[in-house]
Amino acid sequence: MPPNFDPKMLEILACPKCESRPPLTQNGDWLVCELCQSRYPILNGIPRLLVEDAQPLKESPSGSN
Amino acid sequence: MDSASQFGPVADSYRTSAVHADQDDLAHLVELVSPQGGVVVDIATGAGHLALAFAPLVDKVIATDITPEMLDLTLRSATGRGLTNVVTQHAWAEDLPFAENSLDGVCVRMAPHHFLDPRQFVSEVFRVLKPGGWFLFNDNIGIDDDPLADEELQEFERMRDPSHVRTYTSAVWRGWFEQTGFEISHEERTWNRMEIEGWMDRMRVQEPARSRLRLTVTEAEGILRDYLVPEGENDSLSFVLHKVTLVARA
Numbered sequence: 417m418p419p420n421f422d423p424k425m426l427e428i429l430a431c432p433k434c435e436s437r438p439p440l441t442q443n444g445d446w447l448v449c450e451l452c453q454s455r456y457p458i459l460n461g462i463p464r465l466l467v468e469d470a471q472p473l474k475e476s477p478s479g480s481n
Numbered sequence: 482m483d484s485a486s487q488f489g490p491v492a493d494s495y496r497t498s499a500v501h502a503d504q505d506d507l508a509h510l511v512e513l514v515s516p517q518g519g520v521v522v523d524i525a526t527g528a529g530h531l532a533l534a535f536a537p538l539v540d541k542v543i544a545t546d547i548t549p550e551m552l553d554l555t556l557r558s559a560t561g562r563g564l565t566n567v568v569t570q571h572a573w574a575e576d577l578p579f580a581e582n583s584l585d586g587v588c589v590r591m592a593p594h595h596f597l598d599p600r601q602f603v604s605e606v607f608r609v610l611k612p613g614g615w616f617l618f619n620d621n622i623g624i625d626d627d628p629l630a631d632e633e634l635q636e637f638e639r640m641r642d643p644s645h646v647r648t649y650t651s652a653v654w655r656g657w658f659e660q661t662g663f664e665i666s667h668e669e670r671t672w673n674r675m676e677i678e679g680w681m682d683r684m685r686v687q688e689p690a691r692s693r694l695r696l697t698v699t700e701a702e703g704i705l706r707d708y709l710v711p712e713g714e715n716d717s718l719s720f721v722l723h724k725v726t727l728v729a730r731a
Contacts, residue, residue, distance in 0.1 A: 428583040432572070432577070463571065465578035466515060466572070467573070
């Protein structure tokens, strides 16, 4: 787990790409949206929750999802 | 040019900027809402001045920005002051990555003139606030009732900062707040006098734009002159930027 990411943040974070802003789950260095099947990187403990940084889960090169 | 590209290389100049780091102004803004705990988001935090000012009074401050250098700076400043309840988050103001009704307060200072869709920004703030949650809004404003002078002002700002989108009048902001469902409880208009050389240095403005900006101030006429209120000359030339502060409840 990234040292600086507070898991309690998951209580309020939401997917910026989805109209309904569903919750996210953590998977290693990524935050995952099950609704739109996207994932967002956590860099240095800071999630990059920008729509343009969303990556499709299916194309995950690391297979971490 | 987008804000992240514009502000990344000059992030540290916003940490030391007298206008942005004005402790009296920050204390006044915090006092307007006087929060007692809760989770607060500071949108487009820049160097994190307002986020850090709120931190001692709340449970957690989430400082958001789209510029990584600004978030790094904010976190370093928080650590330097021993503030352990400040976290940072990459986020667009118009697409806030927070759940509905999840926040106790939202604040923004000297930033919305960079937002591409300010109405959507207001709508997003309303969405993420709990019912009764507070919204502290502060930004520079445009010129009322004179579109030509207002456009001259916008061009003046864009010449210095290509990521400047528009300063809207306080009436426009009030309208967006009320249409969204906010109840405005406080409004005040103030101003900052800007030393033009430092103002241009902060954005690393080069010639010939520097000369054109000085000329815009010294040769301003009519309503634009009434807005800018030029004083001094040469290196001591200064002008005024007007701003509005609104406090509202969701």
